[in-house]
Amino acid sequence: MRILVVEDDKDLNRQLCDVLQDQGYVVDKAFDGEEGHFLGDTEPYDAIILDIGLPVMDGISVLERWRKDGKKTPVLMLTARDRWSDKVAGIDAGADDYVTKPFHVEEVLARVRSLIRRAAGHASSEIICGDLRLDTKSSKVTISGTQLKLTSLEFRLLDYLMHHIGEVVSRTELVEHLYDQDFDRDSNTIEVFVGRLRKKMGNDMIETIRGMGYRISDPNGGAA
């Protein structure tokens, strides 16, 4: 999963990025509204953390522009505790959730996880697909009860697929969401890791759609 952090306070920005990266997210950062707007416009993110008070262009304006252009990426707003009107403005502009400063980073983490999950249409923190269960909170995967030992990239790949159950996910989409810009786009890591996942989970969980990508789908759940 790939996340954009737009926050002008350098310490706070860095702190957020570090924690998110530790959790396995790919993170881009911006320090003013214009830069943030540009990145959000051009790169595909799974969630965006957006401060309200920003130089050059304020957070509300950035968000409004995105929403007017039809961007649906979930946005978590950062507001000051006492500026109650900011929250209202944020929600009106299309924010999906907000956190008041100062906050515990864990709270931001939890909310980001939740935003990404909900954007993919999953209510609980556990995503279930047949015998397969992935818990986004604990980052644990079980298959008919027994827990799998997955490496970081294996988990993140499976995590992305599980967030898009029933959809065909292209290799480029995977690369874009699991790596940052300057990753070699015609490497075959994705194939390799799909192979490893199949070896650990059984061959018939991830199907490959030739020329299109990979798909994981619920055996019981009928349509898309």
Next chain:
Amino acid sequence: MRILVVEDDKDLNRQLCDVLQDQGYVVDKAFDGEEGHFLGDTEPYDAIILDIGLPVMDGISVLERWRKDGKKTPVLMLTARDRWSDKVAGIDAGADDYVTKPFHVEEVLARVRSLIRRAAGHASSEIICGDLRLDTKSSKVTISGTQLKLTSLEFRLLDYLMHHIGEVVSRTELVEHLYDQDFDRDSNTIEVFVGRLRKKMGNDMIETIRGMGYRISDPNGGAA
């Protein structure tokens, strides 16, 4: 192109089908409203000719049902000369054009051609794509001025692609619109004819999108 004729008068039905087939259309026929509705629902047509007075289910109802289900196929209504109210009802129900009985078959032909063209978003009877021009009225194709000699299937294949400039057209879509139901779906005729067209028109007019199908696109015309 594939057309459905729904008309209970057997002579008239047959007459229409014969002329349309002579023009290279693939034609299915139905003699009552229910049969017509079913076919229109299950097979992909480029245009439908629908009589208003039909047994079992009248034409207006058939059309209303299709439109309610979101079907957009252009429909040409056949009405009696003096039943003026029928025409209004037809237009209201979502008919795209109508012809009053008795009519000259040529008029029906012209209107069907026009309906199919307009449904694909082309105003004039001539479809132009770079140096390539296809005249739907005279069934003639020129490339930078010089006329091509095309066989019937070659023309119909190119015709279908030209009606969908900029879109990727799958092999199955082509088979469905150039042949009737019981054509062997995994034959390679489409490939063969694409090959022949390329030989006559130059290799770079029809591009192949691997795993998806073929596309013909305007070199100047920017987007879709």
Next chain:
DNA sequence: TTTGCTTTTGATGATTCCATCAAAAGCGGC
């Protein structure tokens, strides 16, 4: 630095998809 684990690279082979060709089949006119 060494060790152990994860990730990436590059090579290889299998499979699927597409292009092409020549021969067979179909069809209409004479």
Next chain:
DNA sequence: GCCGCTTTTGATGGAATCATCAAAAGCAAA
């Protein structure tokens, strides 16, 4: 029926895509 043209079939080879493996590179903890 015979002939010319169009369409279809089947076989073949080439090209793109995907799977798999082993070795190299990267990285972090001891």
